[in-house]
Amino acid sequence: MAYVVSAHQSNFLPGLSVIQKIESADAVIWLDEVTYSPHGWTNRNRMPDGSWLTVPVMSGAMHEPLNRVRISDHRDWRR
Numbered sequence: 356m357a358y359v360v361s362a363h364q365s366n367f368l369p370g371l372s373v374i375q376k377i378e379s380a381d382a383v384i385w386l387d388e389v390t391y392s393p394h395g396w397t398n399r400n401r402m403p404d405g406s407w408l409t410v411p412v413m414s415g416a417m418h419e420p421l422n423r424v425r426i427s428d429h430r431d432w433r434r
Contacts, residue, residue: 358382365421367410368400385392387422397421 361380363373365387377383391397391412399409411427 357401360384362386364397364402366397367414367426368396368397368398368408370400391416391419391421391424395419397424 358381359379360382361376362384363369363376363386365385366373387395393412393416398412399407411429413425413427416424
């Protein structure tokens, strides 16, 4: 019997493809100790209308492990 194991780097806004990957796997490995980079998809995602939704993170998060990066408490981003 073969098992499907999936690995994924954690992010604040997982897209539908991530959810589908989880559903099709027998086991999921979350890589939450890798280094955060603001130049990827970790804290943003494209919405169905083509616009971007970005979750701001606390300053100083660059080069921190993902499991230590926190969402900014700045309230204006929710608009």
